[in-house]
Amino acid sequence: MDGIDAAVIETDGERIHEFGPCATLPYEPEFRERLRAVLGGLGPVAEVERALTDLHAVAVERMRLDTAAIDLIGFHGHTVMHRPDLHRTWQIGDGRRLAARLGIPVVNDLRAADVAAGGQGAPLVPVYHAALAADLPKPLAVLNIGGVANVTWIGRPGSELLAFDTGPGNAPIDDWMRRMTGLECDEGGLHAAAGRADPVRVKAALAHRFFDRPPPKSLDRDDFTWSMADGLGLRDGAATLAAITVGAVTRAAEHFPAPPLRWLVTGGGRHNASLMALLRQSMGVPVDPVEAVGWRGDALEAEAFAFLAVRHRLGLPNSFPGTTGAPSPVVGGRFWPVSASATS
Numbered sequence: 001m002d003g004i005d006a007a008v009i010e011t012d013g014e015r016i017h018e019f020g021p022c023a024t025l026p027y028e029p030e031f032r033e034r035l036r037a038v039l040g041g042l043g044p045v046a047e048v049e050r051a052l053t054d055l056h057a058v059a060v061e062r063m064r065l066d067t068a069a070i071d072l073i074g075f076h077g078h079t080v081m082h083r084p085d086l087h088r089t090w091q092i093g094d095g096r097r098l099a100a101r102l103g104i105p106v107v108n109d110l111r112a113a114d115v116a117a118g119g120q121g122a123p124l125v126p127v128y129h130a131a132l133a134a135d136l137p138k139p140l141a142v143l144n145i146g147g148v149a150n151v152t153w154i155g156r157p158g159s160e161l162l163a164f165d166t167g168p169g170n171a172p173i174d175d176w177m178r179r180m181t182g183l184e185c186d187e188g189g190l191h192a193a194a195g196r197a198d199p200v201r202v203k204a205a206l207a208h209r210f211f212d213r214p215p216p217k218s219l220d221r222d223d224f225t226w227s228m229a230d231g232l233g234l235r236d237g238a239a240t241l242a243a244i245t246v247g248a249v250t251r252a253a254e255h256f257p258a259p260p261l262r263w264l265v266t267g268g269g270r271h272n273a274s275l276m277a278l279l280r281q282s283m284g285v286p287v288d289p290v291e292a293v294g295w296r297g298d299a300l301e302a303e304a305f306a307f308l309a310v311r312h313r314l315g316l317p318n319s320f321p322g323t324t325g326a327p328s329p330v331v332g333g334r335f336w337p338v339s340a341s342a343t344s
Contacts, residue, residue, distance in 0.1 A: 002032075004056055005024050005302040006060055009303050011310050012314075016132065022299035031055070049092040049094055053094040057102055060073070071105070072306070074305035076108070079221070082220045083220065089111045089121040091111060099337065099338050106309075107333045107334065110309075113331070117327065119216070120216050122165065124308060124323075126152040127307075127311070128304035129154065138154055139153060140154045141264070144169075146169050146268060149165065149248065149267070150163065150166060159257070162323070167211065168223075169245060170185065170267075172226045173186050173241045185272075188271065195234075195239030201240050201244075202247055205247070216323060229241050242274045245269070249282070263285065264293060265287060266301075267297070316331065317329030
């Protein structure tokens, strides 16, 4: 809930041929609180959805692109509810409205078809990870630490892609910092670095049945919360939540078909030095931010949804049995041509 990432790529849905500009539009604090208030699908969702869509249009407009050169926009929107066990996932964001405002066709609602087919609806980025990693040594693990953390295991040619949510990511840490200090995150992991993790709480959190379940599997942002540190001081709480996030990644690796030669880390969590240090201590192989191989970590998920939008238009699947648990590959998404006007 920090803001909107936008990025331009040129792709045929299989390989990435060129990277264009990228940008971030941070949310104003007032809108961030409005967005937080509709998590769970409660409150004035329609009103917030309109505002969210218009902010995405602003993000594109501020990039000052030649819109005639842009064929398609992949628009994820914002997840307010994710309950695949109930065959329900909800990403707010009006694709028709965005297409009309920008004059560019839009693909959105990229998770619903997978969930309807019996999949988890997440993670969706693994097929993009695999495209980026086409020429890298394998097996390789790509770890995305967002609010929830997820991993993509990419095997040697002929291996099935495997991906799943590992457990909590930044969300419990961010919520803890907000509760204790009013800050949005543990900048650089400095508070965690100065604290001491509570081993009893870490062990209890990692005993959750989620970690024993075989993948694919996914989580809602609030399945693991700041309350795992309730009663601790600021720094010890941050350290405990960081240790739980990394411990969950370690548990996730138990499900890999073969140990990875390397971990590449994307998402906001790669900026948290405490998380990165704990990962390096735990994994026994190199752990690097994705920039080490030339990827753009701050733009990667925006790039991925552009890639998925192109795959939708070409009839190529964006989720697979090994990534979401769907019984067969699924072509997800909904297409909105420019003629579908909705600007009011």
